[in-house]
Amino acid sequence: MAGQVEAFFHEGTNSLTYVLHDGPGTEAAIIDSVLEYDPVTGGVGTAHADRVIAMVRENDLSLRYVLETHIHADHLTAAKYLCDQLGGETGIGANSPVVQKEWSGRFNLDLDAVQKKAAFTHMLSQGDTLILNGRPIGVLYTPGHTPSCITYTYDDGAFVGDTFFMPDYGTARCDFPGGDGEVLYGSLQKILGLGDDTKIYVCHDYMPGGRELEWVASAATQRSNNIHLVANTSADAFAKFRAERDKGLSTPKLLLPALQVNMRGGSLPDAEDNGTVYLKTPIAGAPESVK
């Protein structure tokens, strides 16, 4: 039963959560969890995370780690909720304070308080390892989509966050603060350097053309079929392509709530004195007369 990878798809955000384990009674790690959030009502939901929790409990798994590939901008992480329910240590890229600082500034928040609330157990750099079931989870630093993105390796799998999508959908956008197409190109090559047989597990699938959901492709398949790499075979060409394409992409609809929660490691802001939690929306473009 060694080396099981279970994928849980969240339809609302097209996200994939992975549970790594070795079968009933063994240790487990969760990568890139999801907390539901309705931006219209402010409603938070745990249905997706609860499916993961049920599977962990049914299999009597001992949760060691709840890991993030990066501070996501398109969905909220359930990391804090999962740790509260199941125990386990959190992990994220060592460069995440750069992202926390950027967005704490944009939301006019106290960076120290944000970082204290996040309280990640492991700030992970290139070459670091965590041990799960006696084998290493490796860490590759794979920036470009954001400056803090990391990839986790375990057995023959690579959990690449938003670097690669499935070959027919391409690669991640690079227009968030600190994003860089040329840097992402280097990260994609680094992941491909893990070897042709490496299984690349993606963080999102958008099922282009109405095809069935997929979440894993070999490095060899990504190298030969990824539509963005096949069309742009140098770092320079790739960066130019990304910059042009990113100009046409819309802002993720959960960007503002996601960043406020995810840079706190999945915790909400403190409740105000009426007991209610509020998220902020920076207002842009308002005439002076209405301020």
Ligand SMILES: [Fe+2]
């Ligand atoms: Fe992302």
